[in-house]
Amino acid sequence: MTLLKYAYYPGCASQEITKEANSSTRLVADKLGIQLHNMPKANCCGAGLLTDYDYDLYITLNARIFAEAEEMGMDILTICSTCLMVMSRAAFDLKNKPELLDKTNEVLAKAGLHYSGNVKVKHLLWVLANDLGIAKLASMVTKPLGPLKAAPFYGCHSLRPSDALGFDDPERPWSLEAVLKALGAEVVDYTGKTKCCGFQVDLVTEDTAIEMTGTRLLDAKTMGAECIVTPCPFCHINLDNYQSAAEKQLGAEIELPVFHLAQMVGLALGFSASDLGMSRHLVSAEKILRR
Amino acid sequence: MKIDLKIRRFNPTTKNGREPYYQAYSIEASEGMTVLEALMSIAAAQDPTLSFRRSCRSSICGSCAIKINGFTKLACSTQIIPEHEKAHEMVLEPIANHTVLKDLIVDFDPFWKKLDKVKPYLMPPETQPEGRTKEVHISEKDAEAIDHAQKCIMCGSCNSECNALEIEKKYLGPAALAKAWRFVGDVREEGGRKRLGRLSDDHGIWDCVRCVHCVEYCPKGVEPLTAIERLRSRAIQEGIKDNHGAKHVEAMVNSVKKVGRLDEAAMTFKTLGLLRSLGMIPFGLKMEMHGKMPHPHLFPQIKKIDEVRTIYAEIKRKNKNAKKKPKG
Amino acid sequence: MVKHCSVFRDKTELEQGVAKMAELRQRFKKVVLKDRTDYYNTELPSVLELGNMLDIAYSTLIGALAREESRGAHTRTDFPKRNDEKWMQHTLVTKKDDTFSLSYKDVSFTKYEPTERKY
Ligand code: SF4
Ligand code: SF4
Numbered sequence: 001m002t003l004l005k006y007a008y009y010p011g012c013a014s015q016e017i018t019k020e021a022n023s024s025t026r027l028v029a030d031k032l033g034i035q036l037h038n039m040p041k042a043n044c045c046g047a048g049l050l051t052d053y054d055y056d057l058y059i060t061l062n063a064r065i066f067a068e069a070e071e072m073g074m075d076i077l078t079i080c081s082t083c084l085m086v087m088s089r090a091a092f093d094l095k096n097k098p099e100l101l102d103k104t105n106e107v108l109a110k111a112g113l114h115y116s117g118n119v120k121v122k123h124l125l126w127v128l129a130n131d132l133g134i135a136k137l138a139s140m141v142t143k144p145l146g147p148l149k150a151a152p153f154y155g156c157h158s159l160r161p162s163d164a165l166g167f168d169d170p171e172r173p174w175s176l177e178a179v180l181k182a183l184g185a186e187v188v189d190y191t192g193k194t195k196c197c198g199f200q201v202d203l204v205t206e207d208t209a210i211e212m213t214g215t216r217l218l219d220a221k222t223m224g225a226e227c228i229v230t231p232c233p234f235c236h237i238n239l240d241n242y243q244s245a246a247e248k249q250l251g252a253e254i255e256l257p258v259f260h261l262a263q264m265v266g267l268a269l270g271f272s273a274s275d276l277g278m279s280r281h282l283v284s285a286e287k288i289l290r291r
Numbered sequence: 292m293k294i295d296l297k298i299r300r301f302n303p304t305t306k307n308g309r310e311p312y313y314q315a316y317s318i319e320a321s322e323g324m325t326v327l328e329a330l331m332s333i334a335a336a337q338d339p340t341l342s343f344r345r346s347c348r349s350s351i352c353g354s355c356a357i358k359i360n361g362f363t364k365l366a367c368s369t370q371i372i373p374e375h376e377k378a379h380e381m382v383l384e385p386i387a388n389h390t391v392l393k394d395l396i397v398d399f400d401p402f403w404k405k406l407d408k409v410k411p412y413l414m415p416p417e418t419q420p421e422g423r424t425k426e427v428h429i430s431e432k433d434a435e436a437i438d439h440a441q442k443c444i445m446c447g448s449c450n451s452e453c454n455a456l457e458i459e460k461k462y463l464g465p466a467a468l469a470k471a472w473r474f475v476g477d478v479r480e481e482g483g484r485k486r487l488g489r490l491s492d493d494h495g496i497w498d499c500v501r502c503v504h505c506v507e508y509c510p511k512g513v514e515p516l517t518a519i520e521r522l523r524s525r526a527i528q529e530g531i532k533d534n535h536g537a538k539h540v541e542a543m544v545n546s547v548k549k550v551g552r553l554d555e556a557a558m559t560f561k562t563l564g565l566l567r568s569l570g571m572i573p574f575g576l577k578m579e580m581h582g583k584m585p586h587p588h589l590f591p592q593i594k595k596i597d598e599v600r601t602i603y604a605e606i607k608r609k610n611k612n613a614k615k616k617p618k619g
Numbered sequence: 620m621v622k623h624c625s626v627f628r629d630k631t632e633l634e635q636g637v638a639k640m641a642e643l644r645q646r647f648k649k650v651v652l653k654d655r656t657d658y659y660n661t662e663l664p665s666v667l668e669l670g671n672m673l674d675i676a677y678s679t680l681i682g683a684l685a686r687e688e689s690r691g692a693h694t695r696t697d698f699p700k701r702n703d704e705k706w707m708q709h710t711l712v713t714k715k716d717d718t719f720s721l722s723y724k725d726v727s728f729t730k731y732e733p734t735e736r737k738y
């Protein structure tokens with residue numbers, strides 16, 4: 001098998017806020033034999049906000065990230081869906097518009113950098129589902145998660161825009177389900193799993209954000225979910241931190257622990273809840289973990 | 292090949308139709324048959340009371356958008372056999388975020404009203420500049436900037452899928468904003484600044500939650516989100532920053548310039564202003580207890596931050612130069 | 620119409636088409652609506668459209684049958700030549716009390732004179 005090694009781009013959120021996602025990913029990757037190499041120079045992708053500010057600035061700053069990965073000779077692995085979407089859109093534009101690549105390189109040259117246009121951006125989820133492979137993953141599970149009923153929550157950015165991302169199907173996604181099944185969990189299907197968690201407007205129109213979060217959680221709960229698993233730290237922030245606010249706003253009890261993808265994998269690989277930083281969540285997972 | 296369909300029926304004027312229900316039909320599908328052709332054959336041969344909109348049958352009139360297996364598509368540009376193979380079912384429903392009038396027909400009035408709100412026409416200067424006698428030519432490059440937004444056929448697919456509209460009915464929505472960009476981005480337009488002011492108000496450009504659904508489901512490649520991003524950039528350039536959205540963006544831009552990455556605490560503060568930030572304290576405290584509140588001072592700077600700053604300076608210089616050049 | 624009145628047409632095909640279309644127009648007189656509701660009744664406009672389409676189709680057929688020449692997309696395999704002398708005219712079809720009559724109107728020339736296509 002080819003060596004799995006990636007330029008690791010955890011994203012700002014997982015470095016500063018959802019630190020448990022970052023540390024769990026490192027534990028899990030190590031166990032699975034996936035090499036993660038640090039990118040000490042990498043700047044923030046902009047989370048979409050740089051795109052709002054100035055398209056050229058956004059493209060060039062993302063090209064700077066790609067240039068570092070290119071120097072390392074690896075594809076990028078991120079654990080943040082928003083980073084994935086933002087970087088993939090930039091990579092897609094740079095690949096398909098040669099004039100844009102030239103223009104961007106002119107600016108990069110001022111900083112002594114160059115990007116040739118061939119870096120691929122991947123999510124941990126894709127690496128598990130594809131590069132490592134479902135069968136291999138399943139074979140390494142030591143503590144199957146059954147009979148845990150887990151609801152996958154993709155959110156928006158791990159699936160759309162599908163042309164720039166080029167992985168999975170936004171209408172009938174399979175990767176997260178396949179990974180969860182490999183871990184021995186029972187997958188719960190529900191309507192909101194590919195919709196928005198509301199994070200992008202948390203600080204702009206907070207009520208909207210809370211209502212979105214609550215709707216997704218209730219959807220999953222109604223279908224019998226005992227917990228939610230998401231590949232995106234921003235979705236995690238909303239689903240976890242805003243859960244009590246959502247309970248109030250919607251007048252319903254929810255109490256659904258939310259896990260990062262890497263934490264779920266970690267549990268099935270035999271790591272403990274404290275190894276995986278579960279105490280950092282606002283909604284306690286203790287009840288379902290004790291079983 | 293036989294395909295079973297389930298179609299959502301509703302007719303408020305009849306006793307049986309007052310509550311929406313799903314009706315089963317079955318058709319003989321031939322290769323290349325579209326969902327619209329299936330609907331037309333049902334209406335012609337099985338059930339003439341089934342109502343849906345259609346006209347051109349070639350994805351240009353924008354009448355036939357419906358939900359096909361849960362996602363909004365043009366019935367006339369979706370082939371039934373591959374779609375059925377993928378979804379293993381064929382459930383047809385009216386588009387979302389609109390009031391259903393009958394069966395697959397929805398009320399488009401709010402859609403048109405929102406379009407009206409963005410004043411979907413060019414507003415050239417009231418008096419022509421001295422010496423201008425001929426029509427104004429628009430260069431290929433200038434046309435390219437708004438080209439995607441011109442392709443809209445007003446089918447409503449984007450509004451149907453829009454996650455922000457689902458929660459906030461007053462939001463202008465992707466279709467109207469794409470149209471707004473078509474004019475704001477036009478070099479012949481003079482009312483741009485005024486428009487941007489209005490668009491930055493409540494339920495305008497800053498309501499979008501960046502869910503990317505509009506990009507995914509537009510059958511014409513309009514990319515309304517891209518249009519919204521451009522409108523936001525223009526609004527900020529024009530100095531229209533007295534709103535949470537723009538402040539949020541500026542905080543991010545400064546934060547990346549300063550440390551190379553996001554500093555969430557600074558963003559919360561700058562976006563919401565002091566008052567809101569105080570209001571957020573309970574939430575902040577809760578995060579703090581779980582070690583989640585990032586500390587702005589502890590933010591490690593990325594390596595080679597000077598490269599980032601060089602890029603900022605260079606882009607700024609380029610933008611300035613571009614502005615100096617005369618229009619058109 | 621695809622069989623009897625597509626781009627390449629001749630007398631026999633057209634005559635058969637006229638006969639068939641006349642019959643269809645007779646059948647249309649007995650058309651009924653199955654949907655009797657008055658709220659978004661989409662069957663009604665489609666029936667009205669069908670009636671109009673039959674009229675237009677019939678007009679096209681009789682016009683094409685009368686025009687014994689070839690011109691643009693009207694290619695009579697039995698009259699392959701363009702005949703400006705006789706046919707530089709617009710065909711007008713008038714429907715009155717369910718009968719159709721043909722008349723003709725001269726073409727007025729402005730800046731560009733119509734010429735034969737040579738490709
Ligand atoms: S990206 Fe914005 S405008 Fe487009 S569908 Fe999502 S919320 Fe609506
Ligand atoms: S932007 Fe696209 S999806 Fe939206 S109305 Fe126009 S054509 Fe339809």
Ligand code: FES
Binds near residue numbers: 356365
């Ligand atoms: S019928 Fe016109 S777009 Fe589908």
